Amino acid sequence: MSGLKLIGTGGALPAREVTNGELTRRVDTSDEWIVSRTGIRSRRWCSPGESHTALCLTAARQAMERAGVGPEEVGACLVATFTGDRMTPGTSVALQGLLGLPEDTVCFDLNAACAGFLYAVHTASRLLPVNGRRYGLVLGAEVLTRVTDLDDRSTCVLFGDGAGAAVVEWGEDFPDLCAVMGCRARPETLCVPGVGTGEASVIRMDGQAVFRFAVEALPRCVTQVLDRAGLRPEEVDRFVFHQANQRIIDLAVRKLRLPPERCAGNIARTGNTSAASVPLLLNELAERGKLRPGQRALCVGFGAGLTWAGALLELGIRS
Ligand code: ACO
Numbered sequence: 001m002s003g004l005k006l007i008g009t010g011g012a013l014p015a016r017e018v019t020n021g022e023l024t025r026r027v028d029t030s031d032e033w034i035v036s037r038t039g040i041r042s043r044r045w046c047s048p049g050e051s052h053t054a055l056c057l058t059a060a061r062q063a064m065e066r067a068g069v070g071p072e073e074v075g076a077c078l079v080a081t082f083t084g085d086r087m088t089p090g091t092s093v094a095l096q097g098l099l100g101l102p103e104d105t106v107c108f109d110l111n112a113a114c115a116g117f118l119y120a121v122h123t124a125s126r127l128l129p130v131n132g133r134r135y136g137l138v139l140g141a142e143v144l145t146r147v148t149d150l151d152d153r154s155t156c157v158l159f160g161d162g163a164g165a166a167v168v169e170w171g172e173d174f175p176d177l178c179a180v181m182g183c184r185a186r187p188e189t190l191c192v193p194g195v196g197t198g199e200a201s202v203i204r205m206d207g208q209a210v211f212r213f214a215v216e217a218l219p220r221c222v223t224q225v226l227d228r229a230g231l232r233p234e235e236v237d238r239f240v241f242h243q244a245n246q247r248i249i250d251l252a253v254r255k256l257r258l259p260p261e262r263c264a265g266n267i268a269r270t271g272n273t274s275a276a277s278v279p280l281l282l283n284e285l286a287e288r289g290k291l292r293p294g295q296r297a298l299c300v301g302f303g304a305g306l307t308w309a310g311a312l313l314e315l316g317i318r319s
Helices: 020-024 031-038 052-067 091-099 113-131 207-229 246-256 274-287
Strands: 003-012 016-019 042-045 074-080 106-110 135-143 161-171 180-183 238-241 296-303 307-315
Touching (some): 016 020, 031 246, 042 161, 074 113, 113 274, 135 274, 180 207, 207 246, 207 296, 238 246, 274 296
Parallel strands (some): 074 106, 074 135, 238 296
Antiparallel strands (some): 003 161, 296 307
Protein backbone atom coordinates (compact mmCIF):
# COMPACT_ATOMS: atom_id res chain seq x y z
CA MET A 1 0.00 0.00 0.00
CA SER A 2 1.15 3.57 -0.62
CA GLY A 3 -0.43 6.93 -0.04
CA LEU A 4 -0.14 10.57 0.95
CA LYS A 5 0.00 12.67 4.07
CA LEU A 6 -0.98 16.31 4.19
CA ILE A 7 1.98 18.08 5.80
CA GLY A 8 1.43 21.79 5.15
CA THR A 9 -1.29 24.18 4.10
CA GLY A 10 -1.50 27.74 2.85
CA GLY A 11 -4.20 30.12 1.72
CA ALA A 12 -4.72 33.48 0.07
CA LEU A 13 -7.85 35.60 -0.16
CA PRO A 14 -8.24 38.89 -2.02
CA ALA A 15 -8.18 42.02 0.15
CA ARG A 16 -11.66 43.21 -0.80
CA GLU A 17 -14.49 41.85 1.32
CA VAL A 18 -17.93 42.10 -0.28
CA THR A 19 -20.73 41.88 2.25
CA ASN A 20 -24.33 40.96 1.55
CA GLY A 21 -25.13 44.58 2.38
CA GLU A 22 -22.92 45.77 -0.49
CA LEU A 23 -24.66 43.35 -2.86
CA THR A 24 -28.08 44.72 -1.91
CA ARG A 25 -26.92 48.02 -3.44
CA ARG A 26 -25.93 46.23 -6.66
CA VAL A 27 -28.79 43.77 -7.27
CA ASP A 28 -32.34 43.15 -6.03
CA THR A 29 -31.57 40.92 -3.04
CA SER A 30 -31.43 41.01 0.76
CA ASP A 31 -29.13 39.85 3.52
CA GLU A 32 -31.99 37.72 4.87
CA TRP A 33 -32.50 35.95 1.49
CA ILE A 34 -28.80 35.20 1.02
CA VAL A 35 -28.15 34.03 4.59
CA SER A 36 -31.26 31.87 4.84
CA ARG A 37 -30.78 30.23 1.39
CA THR A 38 -26.98 29.81 1.45
CA GLY A 39 -25.38 30.69 4.82
CA ILE A 40 -23.14 33.24 3.07
CA ARG A 41 -22.59 36.63 4.76
CA SER A 42 -19.59 37.92 2.81
CA ARG A 43 -17.08 36.80 0.21
CA ARG A 44 -13.77 38.10 -1.18
CA TRP A 45 -13.55 39.47 -4.70
CA CYS A 46 -10.34 40.24 -6.56
CA SER A 47 -9.64 43.84 -7.45
CA PRO A 48 -7.75 44.88 -10.58
CA GLY A 49 -4.10 44.09 -9.90
CA GLU A 50 -4.83 40.93 -7.90
CA SER A 51 -4.23 37.86 -10.03
CA HIS A 52 -4.86 34.13 -9.93
CA THR A 53 -1.11 33.57 -10.11
CA ALA A 54 -0.38 35.94 -7.22
CA LEU A 55 -2.98 34.26 -4.98
CA CYS A 56 -1.51 30.85 -5.83
CA LEU A 57 2.05 32.02 -5.21
CA THR A 58 1.17 33.35 -1.75
CA ALA A 59 -0.69 30.18 -0.80
CA ALA A 60 2.03 27.89 -2.19
CA ARG A 61 4.88 29.70 -0.41
CA GLN A 62 2.99 29.55 2.86
CA ALA A 63 2.28 25.82 2.52
CA MET A 64 5.91 25.03 1.60
CA GLU A 65 7.30 27.11 4.45
CA ARG A 66 4.98 25.48 6.98
CA ALA A 67 5.83 22.02 5.64
CA GLY A 68 9.54 22.82 5.65
CA VAL A 69 9.80 21.69 2.03
CA GLY A 70 12.10 23.45 -0.43
CA PRO A 71 11.45 23.86 -4.18
CA GLU A 72 14.10 21.27 -5.08
CA GLU A 73 12.12 18.62 -3.17
CA VAL A 74 8.84 19.09 -5.09
CA GLY A 75 8.05 16.48 -7.74
CA ALA A 76 4.62 17.64 -8.89
CA CYS A 77 2.78 20.96 -8.88
CA LEU A 78 -0.90 20.70 -9.79
CA VAL A 79 -3.40 23.56 -9.82
CA ALA A 80 -7.10 22.74 -9.92
CA THR A 81 -8.96 25.62 -11.56
CA PHE A 82 -11.02 26.84 -14.49
CA THR A 83 -10.30 30.56 -14.06
CA GLY A 84 -6.53 30.95 -14.46
CA ASP A 85 -4.86 34.12 -15.72
CA ARG A 86 -4.14 32.46 -19.07
CA MET A 87 -5.88 29.73 -21.04
CA THR A 88 -2.36 28.37 -21.47
CA PRO A 89 0.26 28.05 -20.07
CA GLY A 90 -1.33 27.18 -16.76
CA THR A 91 -0.77 28.78 -13.36
CA SER A 92 1.11 25.62 -12.30
CA VAL A 93 3.68 26.36 -15.01
CA ALA A 94 3.98 29.97 -13.83
CA LEU A 95 4.61 28.59 -10.33
CA GLN A 96 7.47 26.44 -11.64
CA GLY A 97 9.35 29.61 -12.53
CA LEU A 98 8.22 31.76 -9.61
CA LEU A 99 8.97 29.13 -6.97
CA GLY A 100 12.09 27.82 -8.69
CA LEU A 101 10.82 24.24 -8.97
CA PRO A 102 13.14 21.86 -10.87
CA GLU A 103 12.37 21.63 -14.58
CA ASP A 104 11.42 17.97 -14.33
CA THR A 105 8.61 18.81 -11.89
CA VAL A 106 5.28 17.66 -13.34
CA CYS A 107 3.25 20.89 -13.60
CA PHE A 108 -0.21 21.20 -15.05
CA ASP A 109 -3.60 22.75 -14.37
CA LEU A 110 -6.63 20.52 -14.04
CA ASN A 111 -10.32 21.34 -14.43
CA ALA A 112 -12.82 19.28 -12.49
CA ALA A 113 -14.70 22.34 -11.16
CA CYS A 114 -15.42 22.18 -7.43
CA ALA A 115 -14.15 18.59 -7.19
CA GLY A 116 -10.84 19.64 -8.78
CA PHE A 117 -8.64 19.86 -5.70
CA LEU A 118 -9.37 16.25 -4.73
CA TYR A 119 -8.85 15.08 -8.32
CA ALA A 120 -5.47 16.82 -8.14
CA VAL A 121 -4.54 15.26 -4.79
CA HIS A 122 -5.34 11.83 -6.18
CA THR A 123 -3.38 12.53 -9.36
CA ALA A 124 -0.38 13.67 -7.28
CA SER A 125 -0.46 10.40 -5.36
CA ARG A 126 0.02 8.55 -8.66
CA LEU A 127 2.61 10.92 -10.16
CA LEU A 128 4.98 11.29 -7.22
CA PRO A 129 6.24 7.69 -7.21
CA VAL A 130 6.98 8.04 -10.94
CA ASN A 131 8.82 11.35 -10.54
CA GLY A 132 10.90 10.06 -7.66
CA ARG A 133 10.59 13.09 -5.36
CA ARG A 134 8.22 12.55 -2.46
CA TYR A 135 6.65 16.00 -2.07
CA GLY A 136 3.79 17.40 -4.12
CA LEU A 137 2.31 20.88 -4.21
CA VAL A 138 -1.44 20.79 -4.85
CA LEU A 139 -3.58 23.90 -5.17
CA GLY A 140 -7.20 24.77 -5.75
CA ALA A 141 -7.68 28.35 -6.91
CA GLU A 142 -10.36 30.42 -8.58
CA VAL A 143 -11.08 33.98 -9.60
CA LEU A 144 -14.76 33.23 -10.12
CA THR A 145 -15.63 36.91 -10.42
CA ARG A 146 -14.13 36.68 -13.93
CA VAL A 147 -16.85 34.28 -15.01
CA THR A 148 -19.74 35.59 -12.94
CA ASP A 149 -22.33 38.06 -14.18
CA LEU A 150 -22.04 40.47 -11.26
CA ASP A 151 -25.46 41.90 -12.09
CA ASP A 152 -27.21 38.50 -11.95
CA ARG A 153 -28.62 38.12 -8.44
CA SER A 154 -29.08 34.36 -8.80
CA THR A 155 -25.32 33.77 -9.12
CA CYS A 156 -23.38 36.86 -8.00
CA VAL A 157 -24.29 36.35 -4.34
CA LEU A 158 -22.86 32.83 -4.30
CA PHE A 159 -19.30 33.05 -5.52
CA GLY A 160 -15.96 34.28 -4.21
CA ASP A 161 -12.27 34.27 -5.15
CA GLY A 162 -9.30 32.66 -3.39
CA ALA A 163 -6.53 30.07 -3.45
CA GLY A 164 -5.70 27.19 -1.11
CA ALA A 165 -2.51 25.14 -1.20
CA ALA A 166 -1.39 21.85 0.28
CA VAL A 167 1.98 20.17 0.45
CA VAL A 168 1.54 16.41 0.39
CA GLU A 169 4.14 13.77 1.08
CA TRP A 170 4.06 10.40 -0.65
CA GLY A 171 5.17 7.29 1.22
CA GLU A 172 5.17 3.58 0.47
CA ASP A 173 3.74 2.86 3.90
CA PHE A 174 1.34 5.81 4.08
CA PRO A 175 -2.38 5.06 4.07
CA ASP A 176 -4.32 4.97 0.83
CA LEU A 177 -6.51 7.96 0.00
CA CYS A 178 -9.50 5.65 -0.47
CA ALA A 179 -10.46 8.11 -3.19
CA VAL A 180 -13.75 8.04 -5.07
CA MET A 181 -14.26 10.15 -8.17
CA GLY A 182 -16.81 10.38 -10.90
CA CYS A 183 -18.71 12.54 -13.34
CA ARG A 184 -22.03 12.73 -15.14
CA ALA A 185 -22.32 14.87 -18.27
CA ARG A 186 -24.94 17.49 -17.41
CA PRO A 187 -23.62 20.78 -18.83
CA GLU A 188 -27.13 22.23 -18.86
CA THR A 189 -27.06 22.10 -15.03
CA LEU A 190 -24.00 24.28 -14.59
CA CYS A 191 -21.62 25.51 -17.21
CA VAL A 192 -19.34 28.34 -18.31
CA PRO A 193 -19.15 28.57 -22.12
CA GLY A 194 -15.60 28.84 -23.48
CA VAL A 195 -14.24 31.97 -25.13
CA GLY A 196 -15.05 32.27 -28.83
CA THR A 197 -18.13 30.09 -28.67
CA GLY A 198 -20.44 33.01 -29.31
CA GLU A 199 -21.88 32.74 -25.81
CA ALA A 200 -20.91 34.84 -22.82
CA SER A 201 -18.29 33.14 -20.64
CA VAL A 202 -20.30 33.47 -17.44
CA ILE A 203 -21.68 30.88 -15.04
CA ARG A 204 -25.09 29.56 -16.13
CA MET A 205 -26.68 27.48 -13.44
CA ASP A 206 -29.91 25.67 -12.70
CA GLY A 207 -29.57 26.18 -8.93
CA GLN A 208 -32.27 23.73 -7.91
CA ALA A 209 -30.87 20.95 -10.11
CA VAL A 210 -27.39 21.49 -8.65
CA PHE A 211 -28.89 21.46 -5.17
CA ARG A 212 -30.67 18.14 -5.79
CA PHE A 213 -27.45 16.63 -7.17
CA ALA A 214 -25.35 17.92 -4.26
CA VAL A 215 -27.57 16.57 -1.48
CA GLU A 216 -27.32 13.14 -3.10
CA ALA A 217 -23.63 13.22 -4.09
CA LEU A 218 -22.16 14.53 -0.83
CA PRO A 219 -23.47 11.78 1.49
CA ARG A 220 -22.80 9.16 -1.18
CA CYS A 221 -19.12 10.17 -1.41
CA VAL A 222 -18.75 10.17 2.39
CA THR A 223 -20.26 6.70 2.65
CA GLN A 224 -18.13 5.32 -0.20
CA VAL A 225 -14.88 6.68 1.27
CA LEU A 226 -15.76 5.30 4.71
CA ASP A 227 -16.57 1.90 3.17
CA ARG A 228 -13.27 1.82 1.29
CA ALA A 229 -11.35 2.77 4.40
CA GLY A 230 -13.29 0.37 6.62
CA LEU A 231 -14.00 3.20 9.04
CA ARG A 232 -17.03 4.39 10.96
CA PRO A 233 -17.87 8.12 10.95
CA GLU A 234 -16.77 8.50 14.57
CA GLU A 235 -13.27 7.36 13.58
CA VAL A 236 -12.86 10.41 11.33
CA ASP A 237 -11.59 13.56 13.05
CA ARG A 238 -12.64 16.19 10.48
CA PHE A 239 -15.11 16.30 7.61
CA VAL A 240 -14.09 18.93 5.08
CA PHE A 241 -16.85 19.56 2.57
CA HIS A 242 -16.98 21.81 -0.46
CA GLN A 243 -18.53 25.05 0.74
CA ALA A 244 -21.29 25.51 -1.85
CA ASN A 245 -24.27 26.09 0.37
CA GLN A 246 -24.70 25.67 4.14
CA ARG A 247 -28.08 24.01 3.59
CA ILE A 248 -26.48 21.29 1.43
CA ILE A 249 -23.92 20.59 4.17
CA ASP A 250 -26.52 20.64 6.96
CA LEU A 251 -28.71 18.14 5.10
CA ALA A 252 -25.75 15.78 4.56
CA VAL A 253 -24.62 16.08 8.17
CA ARG A 254 -28.13 15.22 9.39
CA LYS A 255 -28.59 12.37 6.93
CA LEU A 256 -25.29 10.75 7.92
CA ARG A 257 -25.66 11.66 11.62
CA LEU A 258 -22.19 13.21 11.65
CA PRO A 259 -21.11 15.20 14.71
CA PRO A 260 -21.62 18.83 13.59
CA GLU A 261 -18.56 20.03 15.54
CA ARG A 262 -16.37 17.91 13.21
CA CYS A 263 -17.94 19.46 10.10
CA ALA A 264 -17.05 23.12 10.65
CA GLY A 265 -17.08 25.30 7.55
CA ASN A 266 -16.22 28.83 6.44
CA ILE A 267 -18.83 29.54 3.76
CA ALA A 268 -20.19 32.49 5.75
CA ARG A 269 -16.96 34.40 5.05
CA THR A 270 -15.78 32.97 1.71
CA GLY A 271 -18.85 32.08 -0.32
CA ASN A 272 -18.40 29.32 -2.88
CA THR A 273 -14.82 29.41 -4.18
CA SER A 274 -15.14 26.21 -6.27
CA ALA A 275 -11.80 24.37 -6.49
CA ALA A 276 -10.31 26.60 -3.78
CA SER A 277 -13.00 25.72 -1.28
CA VAL A 278 -11.63 22.48 0.24
CA PRO A 279 -7.96 23.57 0.50
CA LEU A 280 -8.95 26.99 1.89
CA LEU A 281 -10.99 25.27 4.58
CA LEU A 282 -8.16 22.81 5.31
CA ASN A 283 -5.84 25.79 5.72
CA GLU A 284 -8.23 27.60 8.02
CA LEU A 285 -8.65 24.50 10.18
CA ALA A 286 -4.87 24.00 10.30
CA GLU A 287 -4.34 27.62 11.35
CA ARG A 288 -6.88 27.16 14.15
CA GLY A 289 -5.03 24.05 15.37
CA LYS A 290 -7.90 21.78 14.33
CA LEU A 291 -5.81 19.44 12.14
CA ARG A 292 -3.43 17.52 14.34
CA PRO A 293 -0.75 15.00 13.31
CA GLY A 294 -2.17 11.50 13.20
CA GLN A 295 -5.73 12.67 12.63
CA ARG A 296 -7.80 11.94 9.52
CA ALA A 297 -9.83 14.37 7.42
CA LEU A 298 -12.48 13.10 5.03
CA CYS A 299 -12.84 15.62 2.20
CA VAL A 300 -15.56 15.84 -0.47
CA GLY A 301 -15.95 18.13 -3.48
CA PHE A 302 -18.81 18.30 -6.01
CA GLY A 303 -19.83 20.68 -8.74
CA ALA A 304 -20.02 21.49 -12.43
CA GLY A 305 -19.82 18.53 -14.77
CA LEU A 306 -21.39 17.19 -12.82
CA THR A 307 -18.28 16.00 -10.96
CA TRP A 308 -17.64 14.62 -7.51
CA ALA A 309 -14.68 13.36 -5.49
CA GLY A 310 -13.97 12.19 -1.98
CA ALA A 311 -10.76 11.21 -0.21
CA LEU A 312 -9.39 10.45 3.22
CA LEU A 313 -6.34 12.55 4.08
CA GLU A 314 -3.98 11.42 6.77
CA LEU A 315 -2.66 14.49 8.57
CA GLY A 316 1.00 15.04 9.23
CA ILE A 317 0.75 18.83 9.64
CA ARG A 318 4.16 20.14 10.68
CA SER A 319 3.13 23.54 12.05
N1 ACO B 1 -32.05 37.42 -3.86
C1 ACO B 1 -33.39 37.38 -3.81
N2 ACO B 1 -34.12 36.54 -4.56
C2 ACO B 1 -33.47 35.71 -5.37
C3 ACO B 1 -32.07 35.70 -5.48
C4 ACO B 1 -31.35 36.61 -4.69
N3 ACO B 1 -29.99 36.67 -4.69
N4 ACO B 1 -31.70 34.76 -6.38
C5 ACO B 1 -32.82 34.18 -6.82
N5 ACO B 1 -33.89 34.76 -6.23
C6 ACO B 1 -35.30 34.45 -6.39
C7 ACO B 1 -35.61 33.75 -7.68
O1 ACO B 1 -35.75 34.67 -8.75
C8 ACO B 1 -36.92 33.07 -7.34
O2 ACO B 1 -37.95 34.01 -7.45
P1 ACO B 1 -39.39 33.58 -8.03
O3 ACO B 1 -39.91 32.54 -7.08
O4 ACO B 1 -40.14 34.86 -8.01
O5 ACO B 1 -39.12 33.05 -9.39
C9 ACO B 1 -36.78 32.72 -5.87
O6 ACO B 1 -35.70 33.56 -5.37
C10 ACO B 1 -36.42 31.29 -5.60
O7 ACO B 1 -35.36 30.93 -6.45
P2 ACO B 1 -34.76 29.50 -6.40
O8 ACO B 1 -33.70 29.35 -7.44
O9 ACO B 1 -35.87 28.50 -6.37
O10 ACO B 1 -34.07 29.51 -4.93
P3 ACO B 1 -33.45 28.33 -4.14
O11 ACO B 1 -34.10 28.18 -2.85
O12 ACO B 1 -33.29 27.10 -4.99
O13 ACO B 1 -31.98 28.87 -3.83
C11 ACO B 1 -29.74 28.63 -4.66
C12 ACO B 1 -31.13 29.19 -4.91
C13 ACO B 1 -29.17 29.28 -3.40
C14 ACO B 1 -28.86 28.97 -5.85
C15 ACO B 1 -29.80 27.12 -4.43
O14 ACO B 1 -30.58 26.52 -5.46
C16 ACO B 1 -28.44 26.48 -4.42
O15 ACO B 1 -27.63 26.75 -3.54
N6 ACO B 1 -28.17 25.59 -5.36
C17 ACO B 1 -26.86 24.95 -5.42
C18 ACO B 1 -25.94 25.91 -6.12
C19 ACO B 1 -24.52 25.52 -6.11
O16 ACO B 1 -24.04 24.96 -5.14
N7 ACO B 1 -23.84 25.88 -7.19
C20 ACO B 1 -22.46 25.84 -7.27
C21 ACO B 1 -21.83 24.56 -7.64
S1 ACO B 1 -20.22 25.01 -7.67
C22 ACO B 1 -19.49 25.07 -9.16
O17 ACO B 1 -19.29 24.07 -9.76
C23 ACO B 1 -19.03 26.41 -9.69
